[in-house]
Amino acid sequence: MATLSVAAILAENARRRPDKTALVEGELRLTFAEVWSRARAQAGALADLGVRPGDRVALMAPNTAAFPIAYYAIAAAGGVVVPVHLLLSASEVEHVLRDSDATLLLVHPAQAETGRAAADALGIQVVTLGEEFERLAAAADPLPAYVTRAADDPAVIFYTSGTTGVPKGAVLSHFNLVMNATVNAFDANDIRADDIALGALPLFHAFGQTVSLNSTWRAGATLVLLPRFDAARAIELMVEEGVNTFHGVPTMFVALAAAAAAAGTLPELRVCVSGGASLPVAVLERFEAAFGARIYEGYGLSETSPTATVNQPVFGTRAGTIGHPLWGIDVEIARAEAEGRIELLPPGELGEVVIRGHNVFSGYLGRPEATAESLVDGWFRTGDLGTKDDEGFLRIVDRKKDVIIRGGYNVYPREVEEVLMRHPGIAQVAVIGLPDELHGEEVCAVVVPARGTAPDAFGITEWSKEYLGRHKYPRRVEFADALPLGPSMKVLKRELRARYSGR
Known part of the structure; x- marks a missing residue:
């Protein structure tokens, strides 16, 4: 049995570059050794609270240092992270907790009211991040190392709504997430250990979690957190901290391009990645003109860990496209109308985007029919319509599912x-x-x-x-x-x- 854990991303950095700054949030600066030490102390507290390998632990927190530390603590304890979207109502949070069979909710004080209401309705244990969790961690014996997991064991369950409208849990394994972080860091774009990335994307979301948090740390680089995105503040913070890497959704690039004119100094950005929605070419041009930096647009879904394709220097880049598949991943266009089978189409034809590779999820939690519909002949059907040209550049044209x-x-x-x-x-x-x-x-x-x-x-x-x-x-x-x-x-x-x- 091959073993692997997402926790290794942090543990290995603590071993290889213990004194390197890992995390910055406001005045707080932590090295990799310090983050790992805190995560192991929290993992000890989770074990004391009864969390056993394979148990689901829900995590509801904004982009504060509390999120990555608790995330790696859950992984280290052998638990499965269930990230909770911060904009949900109490009844929506309740659905996520019930459906995932979560045994514990770790909630940030800012979300405590909503989180507690949902957990109390189900009789689920709640611990507030910050003072309460710190107290438990201080009283616990820290775990000496992370708990061994099989590579295919669940690591994270992302809740994603399908066309049925009821959010489904997409189960991602340690292998899915470690591989996606690794190929994002070392094969897709040129990420270096001395990079400093801004973590402005929500970490509860697959994009922020894999690309900003896990990929940045996989490369041994520094993550600077911005709990609430504001373009002027983001520019200021990037200049202050020497940030050279920015990951964002198109709305963030729109806001940054608009705020650039009023900003005295602009950061020197080397790598900018856009995802989450189609980036209008006009926005890309406006941003690149203002910052003198290139945007690499990519594409992915919660079910694909999430990155499937991105514009990569090795293949050349093209505005208005989502680039080429990542290392070890195949992305093709299939006949959208063909049910129950995958019929690949030649270049230039419009069809459904289908994906296979190390990034494809295990399935939807407790929903074998939905899983069977989406995983066909070894391919994941995305429900998105797109094209692939003669040079292999992929383009998303529309969404089959009206999302x-x-x-x-x-x-x-x-x-x-x-x-x-x-x-x-x-x-x-x-x-x-x-x-x-x-x-x-x-x-x-x-x-x-x-x-x-x-x-x-x-x-x-x-x-x-x-x-x-x-x-x-x-x-x-x-x-x-x-x-x-x-x-x-x-x-x-x-x-x-x-x-x-x-x-």
């Missing part, structure tokens, strides 16, 4: 529709994404009012805030007498998008 990507966060229309259909003034609703300069896409609900009611747009938005995470509720509400239907009685969302996007 809305708002500010880098996936919003699944079906999930929002399910909630809105409970509103007494709504007879029918279709949720679509409309182009938005700041967020890439904005959530729009097209509503057919219930007979005898006269709901107003503001009222619907306010009502929906109670039941939906902050990234999901509709900022825009339009009213219609009827929704356009196709021959199979499905709502024609492309017609709605065409109708409302010009307004």
Whole structure:
């Protein structure tokens, strides 16, 4: 049995470069030896709390030093990390805790109210990060080393909504995550041990976790955390700390390009990576002109650890594309209509993006049917439509599943529709994404009012805030007498998008 642990990423740095600065957050500066020492103390506390290898531990925290330390502590104790999205409502957090069968929730004081409400409803143990967890760690015997795990054992369960609208747990193994961090660090772009990266992407998200945290540390580089993204503050912090590496979603690049003019000094950036949503070429050009730095756009999903492709210097780069597959990964275009089989298409043809390689997840937790639908003939079906040209450059054209990507966060229309259909003034609703300069896409609900009611747009938005995470509720509400239907009685969302996007 081959053994491997994500915890090795930190443990090896503590062994190889103990005195190197690993983590910076505000005034706090920790070396690799110090981070590993704290993680082992917390792992001891987790063992005292009854966490056994294979147990699921939910982690709900912003980009403070508490997140990476607790993340590696869970891995060191042999537990499985269940990152919790910070914008979820208490009932949504409850679903994640219940579905993952989490035995413990580690929650940051800023999220304690929501996290505790969800955990209390299920009778799950809660420990607050900061003073409470530190006290337990100080009283525990630190683990001498990390617990051995099989390479294919689960390491992290990311919650991702499918078209069904109910978030599913994508199970990623230690092998998936260590390999993705390794090829991101050493094969995709030129990452060096003396690099300093800004951790502005949420670490609970696959992109921030693998690319900002794990890949940066896999290369032995320094991570500077920014708990709340603000473009002017990000520029200031990057200059102060000598940051040369930035990972972000398109909305961050939009904001940075806009803030650059007002900033006195700009950081000297060597590597910038964009992902999470399509980066408009105009944004790429504006940013590159302002900062004199190149953006490498990539693509991936929670189910693929996440990076599958990225623009890489070795293959040349091309604006408007997602580059080439990572080392050891195949990405092809398959016939989208072919059910239950993979039929690869020649270059230039539009089809579904399919992926195979060391980055593909084990499956959806407790959902064998959903797993069987997405893993076909050894390939993962992404549900995204794209093309591959003669030179191997991949391009994402549209999303087969109508997913809305708002500010880098996936919003699944079906999930929002399910909630809105409970509103007494709504007879029918279709949720679509409309182009938005700041967020890439904005959530729009097209509503057919219930007979005898006269709901107003503001009222619907306010009502929906109670039941939906902050990234999901509709900022825009339009009213219609009827929704356009196709021959199979499905709502024609492309017609709605065409109708409302010009307004």
